[in-house]
Amino acid sequence: MYRAPINEIAFTLKEVAGLKQLQGLPGNEELSEDLVDAILSEAAKFAEEEIAPLNRKGDLQPAQLVDGAVKTTPGWKECYTNWYQGGWNSLTGSPEFGGQGLPNMLHVAVMEMWNSGNMAFTLGPTLTIGAVEALEKHGSEYLQSTFLPKLVSGEWTGTMNLTEPQAGSDLSALRTRAEPQPDGTYKIFGQKIYITYGDHDMTDNIVHLVLARLPDAPAGTRGISLFVVPKYMVNADGSIGAQNDVRVAGVEHKLGIHGSPTCTMVYGDEGGAIGYLVGEENRGLACMFTMMNNARLAVGVQGVGIAELAFQQALAYALERKQGKAPGAQDEGMSAIAAHPDVKRMLLSMKSKAQVARAICYACAHALDMSKAAPDEAGRKFWTERAGLLTPIAKGYSTDIGVDVASIGIQVHGGMGFVEETGAAQHLRDARIAPIYEGTNGIQALDLVMRKLPLSGGDHVKAFIAELREIADQVAAENMPEMGSAGRKLRAAVNDLEEATLWLLEAQGNGQIAEAQAGATPYMKLAGLTLGGALLAKGALASKAEDELTRKRRVQVARAFAETELGETAGLKETVTESSQGILSVDIAEFA
């Protein structure tokens, strides 16, 4: 049922998010528009024809633990095999290890399609990419030569083992132990929870990346090291060896993404799991952080994928389903519910939010790519900061959009939306994890406010706001009647964002840490709304070269978002700047 919106995706890449800027830069010499279009079109085919048909199946026949091993949903192993053998896992991997070295921008575009097709399926490869990055940057030659080629190709998958029962958002509390061995390896002992695709039957081996503590490690986050712990040892000739002391002890029963096994992993129950140090001792968190931006962005893209899917399904239903008579309807009989103003409002809200999430995630990918490809040091610094600024917004705001849009999708379906058979409810259940994992959206908001606003002494975010203002001014200057009050709304939003930003910077400067933290979540929404409105407007302005229908749609979506969503920025600004005292004065335990 899912149809990949290739035109929308290509347009957003090229005209909104900045792909053209990347073309021709070092490492992107072969990034022609033809190549982009060809990849998008092939990916669309695979997403629609092979991945999407398994989405409902994964929901109904979850991955499960059978005789101490995880059995995935029927058909998933075959689909995964076709997928990686088609070269889809190796898009971004380094050519040195068999990868295609393509930029993140292209990757998020195809990731969106995989996620629309089947988020639970796509989550597996998403984790592999994290492992690839960690090993590309921090792995020893042995680790790189032994594991990278098969992780890059997708012949093996990777996992990230961070969380323990007492250590979730706060990794300083983790207890898994690593004991150095005379041969240079380590023995790993401990339990990890919520390990995505911790076990499965789709590949011959699984490469676990595990955070653990050395015996003499300092307390807190400066005493954490990162290890590779393969499910099966690898022989010198590259063949699969003995089973390592790793086992899956349970699979969670979750609200959604049923097809994705969320495992409890036990290391070292029978004498110690053999692990290999990645990077330096006690520097494990730094290794993790190098891949955090990409992983967080990848979760943001899940929000995009679900929002697009939910929109497509709701629109199809609303055009088909007839109830009542829309005001002014000329036809005999009942109108399609899509013709009723209230339903049209819901559909436009879904469409515009999906496009906002897409534009933000793609812009974030662009910044990540530029942080590597920019020709000079100043440019790389600028784009590194920009990627840092955009990542929490891409992760936090896009995944909030995923949940929001999926919920509106249920509402458009009425009673049918609450019945699982329809499939609309699954989107909400699936989407609901994305604001939680890879750093909750509260953590994202804190990262945005406490770490990203202060970059370059606040100058970076100020420059960013100036860019948004330029777009707003341009919209206002063009004075297009069909854009309604979008220019005015956008200008007001930019002012609100600026005011809230300056307040937060000042609060931090004054050491009012709690005050700044209290406003973090409303600030993230304010930033997401304003950036989203600006990117939609940028797209509308850039669409003059498009055909009439395409252009009309871009203008309508940008206008609808500005006129129905941006009004919220004034209230959010006030919440950031005025509500912290009240919140902080509360002893919430008194409400128990």
Add this chain to the structure above:
Amino acid sequence: MYRAPINEIAFTLKEVAGLKQLQGLPGNEELSEDLVDAILSEAAKFAEEEIAPLNRKGDLQPAQLVDGAVKTTPGWKECYTNWYQGGWNSLTGSPEFGGQGLPNMLHVAVMEMWNSGNMAFTLGPTLTIGAVEALEKHGSEYLQSTFLPKLVSGEWTGTMNLTEPQAGSDLSALRTRAEPQPDGTYKIFGQKIYITYGDHDMTDNIVHLVLARLPDAPAGTRGISLFVVPKYMVNADGSIGAQNDVRVAGVEHKLGIHGSPTCTMVYGDEGGAIGYLVGEENRGLACMFTMMNNARLAVGVQGVGIAELAFQQALAYALERKQGKAPGAQDEGMSAIAAHPDVKRMLLSMKSKAQVARAICYACAHALDMSKAAPDEAGRKFWTERAGLLTPIAKGYSTDIGVDVASIGIQVHGGMGFVEETGAAQHLRDARIAPIYEGTNGIQALDLVMRKLPLSGGDHVKAFIAELREIADQVAAENMPEMGSAGRKLRAAVNDLEEATLWLLEAQGNGQIAEAQAGATPYMKLAGLTLGGALLAKGALASKAEDELTRKRRVQVARAFAETELGETAGLKETVTESSQGILSVDIAEFA
């Protein structure tokens, strides 16, 4: 785990929603504070000890179809029997038929507790009350004497059969047929879907109220009649007779409220189900509408119940769970997550929204009660209009709050929230139906804007806004430092509500129906926010007589809601008054 917030409930009844005004009025002579307190306290005990323990069980062992009959979750039949034998079903029923004749205000208060305890369980009796009202007002003497005593006591349950596959929000499309028989009964033929507790094993009989068309009925809604169709015929001596031609053909697999069987019912497969006309022929919808206000309010109360439950669970978790160090924390080690400003903000948001939904629903019940009890005609007219105005807000806004708060509850739990074992996810799944059934929230918003704003030529809503302004002025005049900027926020909200209201009235006056409809949903939220903020502030002002802690909490909640939520009213007002052109100009089919 659930603890009924008796003090909050009693305070809201007495000091916020207007119970005192009702006391002593005709029909409420015995409504003493002692009686109220005694009933609340007994209900709390039953909700906590007998209903709540079955909530998770119903989720895990849904009602199911076995050999052509619905088998409910183990333990539900016993719980239901204890419940109705305890007199809980007959609270509001007319004394003439064995009811206790208590006001709606008391009923919504105990309904809140049943719903917090177990929404899926409580839904059954909620439907019975609808049947009781229909028969009390429109049933013949035969129907009243045969069915009412057992429906009032709860020995039998009732159902409402409206929806058909092609007729959901638009009942004019329904096709179920009724053929008059020589003996004055009718034979009913047709299929109904989404029939809550359409079949179950908790009682000896089920009394279906069924909408159907007579052979010569006019098309549309003026050709619909209402019938009683019992599952089993009733003999002249009141004993159970032969089985009627009614059967359950399926039970839906739903996102939530698994314990509540949602049935497809087939009438007349074997020659025709025997039915009895309720009220006049072709006047069935009018009969339905008389009970609509109460049923919609009852669904609003589900939002209250779930919000309260989700808040309690999230607060308990956040006080227990330790991660990181809150800013300024003096203790050794990690802080409870409740101490982190971002989590505190979430918890305050949950708490204040639950209290808002409660206050609105109770105020709506008060209006319904006053519409019967007011001593003069003008008073009854006023309160009838007030109930009409508040009902769509109580249903629409409170159920949106239920979903919102349940989703925040998941977020507070982090990864644990996505795991079904925790129970937090069930609240979201359960809550998600309430914005859909008994008239979707879009329908509620349209009812509010198109039917309720124009009451008394717009004068009623203007008087309502003036009352809200009085509260805002009072808060501002008291100038309490601990209320922060609540007075100012509330005044601004009232102004926004007024402006949007006048715009909508004018649009309708000008025949701009589509324009008014396009703004209906944001208007409903604007009205809910403003009313909610005003009722919380009213409670804060009225709490001077309370103990210090209680008073402090009321002030804190009112302030937090005003400072973190009311800022949105400006944007909503703009959306109502400025976005319709953009929305209506879109041909949404062009986005397919």
